[in-house]
Amino acid sequence: MIRRIRRLVLGLLLLGLPGGVSAADRHITLASTTSTEQSGLFAHIIPVFRNSTGIDVRVVAVGTGQAFAIARRGDADALLVHDRDGEDEFVARGYGQERQDVMYNDFILIGPSQDPAAVAGADNIVDALQRIAGARVPFVSRGDDSGTYRAERRIWELAGISPSGSWYRALGSGMGPTLNTAAGMDAYVLADRGTWLSFGNRQNLTVLFEGDETLFNPYGSVLINPERHPHLKHDLAEIWHRWLISDEGQAAIASFTLRGEPVFFPSGR
Amino acid sequence: MESGENAFLTAFQLIVGMDPVLTGIVLLSLQVSLSAVLIAALIGLPLGAAIALWRFPGRGLLITLLNAFMGLPPVVAGLLVYLLLSRAGPLGQFGLLFTPTAMVIAQCLLVLPIVAALTRQVVEDLWNEYAEQLQSLGASRLRSIPTLLWDGRISLVTAVLAGFGRASAEVGAVLIVGGNIDGVTRVMTTAIALETSRGDLPLALGLGLVLMLLVALVNGAAFLMGEAARRRAG
Numbered sequence: 001m002i003r004r005i006r007r008l009v010l011g012l013l014l015l016g017l018p019g020g021v022s023a024a025d026r027h028i029t030l031a032s033t034t035s036t037e038q039s040g041l042f043a044h045i046i047p048v049f050r051n052s053t054g055i056d057v058r059v060v061a062v063g064t065g066q067a068f069a070i071a072r073r074g075d076a077d078a079l080l081v082h083d084r085d086g087e088d089e090f091v092a093r094g095y096g097q098e099r100q101d102v103m104y105n106d107f108i109l110i111g112p113s114q115d116p117a118a119v120a121g122a123d124n125i126v127d128a129l130q131r132i133a134g135a136r137v138p139f140v141s142r143g144d145d146s147g148t149y150r151a152e153r154r155i156w157e158l159a160g161i162s163p164s165g166s167w168y169r170a171l172g173s174g175m176g177p178t179l180n181t182a183a184g185m186d187a188y189v190l191a192d193r194g195t196w197l198s199f200g201n202r203q204n205l206t207v208l209f210e211g212d213e214t215l216f217n218p219y220g221s222v223l224i225n226p227e228r229h230p231h232l233k234h235d236l237a238e239i240w241h242r243w244l245i246s247d248e249g250q251a252a253i254a255s256f257t258l259r260g261e262p263v264f265f266p267s268g269r
Numbered sequence: 270m271e272s273g274e275n276a277f278l279t280a281f282q283l284i285v286g287m288d289p290v291l292t293g294i295v296l297l298s299l300q301v302s303l304s305a306v307l308i309a310a311l312i313g314l315p316l317g318a319a320i321a322l323w324r325f326p327g328r329g330l331l332i333t334l335l336n337a338f339m340g341l342p343p344v345v346a347g348l349l350v351y352l353l354l355s356r357a358g359p360l361g362q363f364g365l366l367f368t369p370t371a372m373v374i375a376q377c378l379l380v381l382p383i384v385a386a387l388t389r390q391v392v393e394d395l396w397n398e399y400a401e402q403l404q405s406l407g408a409s410r411l412r413s414i415p416t417l418l419w420d421g422r423i424s425l426v427t428a429v430l431a432g433f434g435r436a437s438a439e440v441g442a443v444l445i446v447g448g449n450i451d452g453v454t455r456v457m458t459t460a461i462a463l464e465t466s467r468g469d470l471p472l473a474l475g476l477g478l479v480l481m482l483l484v485a486l487v488n489g490a491a492f493l494m495g496e497a498a499r500r501r502a503g
Contacts, residue, residue, distance in 0.1 A: 029367055029448075038467050043451070060367060060448035074356030075366050176466025183468075201468030229356060231364075 027056040028236045031068075031076035033147060034174050036219070037061030039194035039263050045252040049243055055236050063174065065145025071095065071222070074229035077237040079222040080244075082147035082192075087220045096222040102244045103253050103264040104218040107151055108196060109209035110179070111188040119188070125212040126159045133159070136167040138187035142178050143170025147217075152190045155214060179205070192217055197258040218267065221245075245269060279475030284482075290452075291476075295483060298456040301369055301443070302436040305376035306384075310429050313381050314418055317388025321396055322410045322417075332389065338382035343375075347445030350375040354446065367448040372456070375442040380432035387428035391421040423495060430491055437484050457483070 036042060037059050046057045057078075060070065064081045071079045072095050080102065081087060090096045109119060109128055117135040122128035132139050141163075142149035156163055169187070171178050175195040182189040183203040196207070223241045226234040243249045245268025253266045283291050320331060352358050354366040354374070365371045395417050403413045418425065440458035447454030449463060457480040464473035 029450075034466070038463070058367065058448075058450045058453055060450060062448075073358075074361070174466050176468060180465070180468060199468040201470055231356065231362075 025056065026054060026236060027058055028077035028233050028240060029058045029060060029075070030078045030080060030240070031060050031062065031066075031070040032080040033064050033067060033082060034061045034176065035082070035148070035192040035194045036080065036264075038176060039198045039256075039258065041194065041253070041256050041264060044256040045249070048248065048252045049240065052248060053239055053243065055239060057240060063142075063144050063146035064150070071224055074232060077224065077233045078240055079224060080219060081222070082217055082219045083150050084218055084220065086147075086150070087222055090222055095225055095228060097225045098223045098241075099220050100241070100245055101267045101269075102219050102221045103250075104216060104267050105193045105264050106210065106217050107148065107190055107215040108193055108207050109188065110182065110191050110196065110205050111208045112186040112204050113206045114204075115208055117188065120208045122209055125155055125209060125214050128209045129155055129159045130161065132188050133161050133163060133167075136165065138185055139163070139168050140178055140182045140185070140187045140189045141168065141170045142175065143172045144174070146175070148175060148190065148192050151215075151217065155190070158214065194258075194263045197261060197263055219264070276471045276474030276478060279471045280478035280482075283475055283479055291479070293452065294455055294457055294460055295479070297369060297454075298437065298458075298480070299483070299487075301372045301456060302376060302433060304373045305436050306380055306429060306433045308373070309377050309380035309384050309432055313384030313432075314388050314425065315414060317385040317390075318392045318414045318418055320385070320389045321392035322413065332386075335382050335386045335389065339386055341379060341382065342441065343379055343439040344441035344445065346378045347375050347442030350378065350442065350446045366446065367450060367454060369447070369454060371446040372443045372454060375446045376436040376439065379439060379442060380436050383432045383435060384428055387431065388418075388421075388425060391424045391428065392417050395421050422498070426491055426495055430488055433487060434484065437480070437487075 032042070038061065042057070042059050046059075050056050060067075060076065062070065064083045064086065067076075067079060067081050068083075068086060068090060070076050071090070079090075079096070087096070087099045091099050109125065111117070111119060117128075117131045117137045119128040119131050122131055141152060169181075169185075171181055173181070175191060176199065178189060179191060179195065179199050180201055181187070183201055183205050186204060188208075189205075221241050221244050223238060224232060224234070226232065244253075250266035250268050253264050254262065256263055320328065320335070350371060351366065353360050354363070354371050355361055356364075356366070365374075392414075396413075399417070399420075403416065408416065438458065440462050443449075443454070443456055444459050444462065447456070447459065449455050449459040455463075457476060461473050461476045461480070464470075464476060
């Protein structure tokens, strides 16, 4: 009996606890958004970065609000998100050292192809959302603290509407689950183009309105303030931060396509 | 990983093709969940037995709490471990967040109450039956623990398997403390959640079938070991 236990303990030691991080490898942890990760952008550009610098980038893809929270607590070395106001505030409050434009794409209004609220003929995105509210047709919202949700709230504000009622459904989910729900209930939804292009379960959904400059969706890289979190790999993070706007980084972003379409447009200087 | 037209075909192709990405994910899933279950068993079996044998103030409350924690939502366990391991948290300096070790800790927290609570019940029943016998042989309570655990091993394997089921099925805790990092902390359940949110439902369900097969294999192995032990015992 005792021998059995001893053997079990020995076996456990041999199996070994899954190790944390070996000291030799050079990597940073990047807090970013689901839209960039799920579109496949990182799988496209990180190998290029790794080849040229020997640094690996581990992406934790969450909503923009959660990405800010992770970075504020010192759990990520770098930050790449899409909420201009939030990024500026992050820097202003001393969490970030500097923010720079990296790339952009746009938000699009998705809905059932029959388009019951006739948003396809709208003058602009504000008019389109007013038509949806007027027709009281189902609209699903992220309802989380994501960059896309923050953009959606800004447009509702411009439209002078505070959406409520049974037609407006705030889910509290990521972009993908929200699109799955919209597909299931034939609802309208504001989405980022990256997630939409990589989304496989479209059913009856289609792009109904796009191209308004209010729908501009800029992504920024934020360098985290080393004074607040001295343990972070600030030097490696800065190499990544600079690489994103280098010629090589910008070219890598531009060469990423889905279904033959570019997904992100470089905007670094 | 590529998805096919339907989930069963996709699952079949994933298994037959020995997709290297999938193999890595499967191995990490097993490593994390089995480690969590082993640690939880090493703590939970003696702990459950001790609660069964000794009478002390607050024992009823402890048993109730232990039973209640069997229903701890994985997302809450994940959040607790996240706050603990975060750089701003008490164990932040070890840098364990977003590593497999963090996932083991979170799953351990989920499995431990199940193993301890079920062990307490099994051992208490055995104790009620054999207490006089053991005491007449001069065995103290402490010395009785190994005997009772060995006696209840068949039921206790089921308790440990229930713990393994919980560990391998949960997604909420490992998603928060692991971060679902490609090639580092992505396990079966977080991969399934990811493919679902990408709208690749056949691949998501295919991965689900692979996971079920894996859990069935582990349970099958435990069953065969139990049978072998029973036969040896005559």
